[in-house]
Amino acid sequence: MKVAVIQFPGSNCDLDIFHVLRKVLHVETNLVWHKNFKGTDYDSAVLPGGFSYGDYLRAGIIAAHSPAMKHVKEMAKEGKPIIGICNGFQILIESGLLPGALLRNQGTAFICKWVKIRNETSNTPFTKTIRKGAVLDIPIAHAEGRYVNEHDGLRELNENEQIVFRYVDNQGKISENSNPNGSMDSIAGICSLERNILGLMPHPERASETILSPFSDSDGLGILSSLAQI
Amino acid sequence: MPQFTIEVIIENKKMARDPEGETIAKELITRGGFSKVKSVRAGKYLRLVVEADNEVQAQQIVTDMANTLRIFNPVVHTCSIRIKSEAD
Numbered sequence: 225m226k227v228a229v230i231q232f233p234g235s236n237c238d239l240d241i242f243h244v245l246r247k248v249l250h251v252e253t254n255l256v257w258h259k260n261f262k263g264t265d266y267d268s269a270v271l272p273g274g275f276s277y278g279d280y281l282r283a284g285i286i287a288a289h290s291p292a293m294k295h296v297k298e299m300a301k302e303g304k305p306i307i308g309i310c311n312g313f314q315i316l317i318e319s320g321l322l323p324g325a326l327l328r329n330q331g332t333a334f335i336c337k338w339v340k341i342r343n344e345t346s347n348t349p350f351t352k353t354i355r356k357g358a359v360l361d362i363p364i365a366h367a368e369g370r371y372v373n374e375h376d377g378l379r380e381l382n383e384n385e386q387i388v389f390r391y392v393d394n395q396g397k398i399s400e401n402s403n404p405n406g407s408m409d410s411i412a413g414i415c416s417l418e419r420n421i422l423g424l425m426p427h428p429e430r431a432s433e434t435i436l437s438p439f440s441d442s443d444g445l446g447i448l449s450s451l452a453q454i
Numbered sequence: 455m456p457q458f459t460i461e462v463i464i465e466n467k468k469m470a471r472d473p474e475g476e477t478i479a480k481e482l483i484t485r486g487g488f489s490k491v492k493s494v495r496a497g498k499y500l501r502l503v504v505e506a507d508n509e510v511q512a513q514q515i516v517t518d519m520a521n522t523l524r525i526f527n528p529v530v531h532t533c534s535i536r537i538k539s540e541a542d
Contacts, residue, residue, distance in 0.1 A: 324530075328473055
């Protein structure tokens with residue numbers, strides 16, 4: 225397994241995910257500048273968090289037109305696993321690889337805090353080792369993370385079991401208070417119809433070592449460890 | 455070739471709440487005493503200078519651009535494209 229972490233101008237979680245993949249999970253991983261990225265060289269690609277192109281116009285839209293994304297689309301078609309975290313999720317949405325939109329948080333603030341998310345399906349390459357219904361401690365850090373889709377779009381996501389993570393409270397239940405950004409249906413992460421593309425707003429790379437967690441757990445590691453096993 | 459100024463305005467559709475507009479309306483305008491202002495929708499404004507034979511062609515170029523490059527996300531946004539008049 226060889227993974228590329230694609231760096232765009234303004235990516236700033238690239239080194240964190242690189243560290244977890246290479247040093248914690250011992251996965252062969254390269255940091256690749258977006259202009260130099262070739263999909264044929266890799267088995268998987270990670271689009272890291274950050275503020276690509278300063279979030280100008282709309283978070284993720286400019287990076288979505290990078291030549292690297294043509295390669296990512298090709299990889300996705302071949303069934304290779306692709307993960308977009310935070311700004312990476314925004315890029316996947318804006319490049320049309322995942323449906324819907326990520327708009328400014330309800331409440332307008334940039335939110336940086338630990339939240340709880342519930343795994344809604346083990347039927348993805350990224351969550352196959354995580355029990356359905358498991359509640360994970362994980363941090364979010366974003367201003368534009370409110371997932372929005374049309375009525376039919378949401379229905380399709382539900383019917384096709386594409387909603388992978390939802391924000392929940394301490395009891396693992398969905399409530400108004402447990403939804404930090406106003407996402408429709410409390411959506412924190414979704415996958416593609418073919419299930420090999422995952423986009424999520426929370427940061428698993430910041431929750432992959434016990435020393436970094438206020439709860440002394442490493443709940444994000446399960447999502448990323450899937451890349452070590454593919 | 456003549457140049458034309460085209461305005462592009464991107465707004466959230468009604469189904470997508472607009473917290474920025476809501477906050478401006480509630481915390482600034484209503485609180486500031488302008489209670490006749492009943493709602494605000496915030497959006498994004500782009501002003502483009504386009505070379506074209508005429509206004510219609512200029513507008514068409516920008517429409518093509520907006521659709522091709524996804525200047526707006528059709529799931530949640532409306533996009534209006536209009537000619538800016540000489541007087542402006």
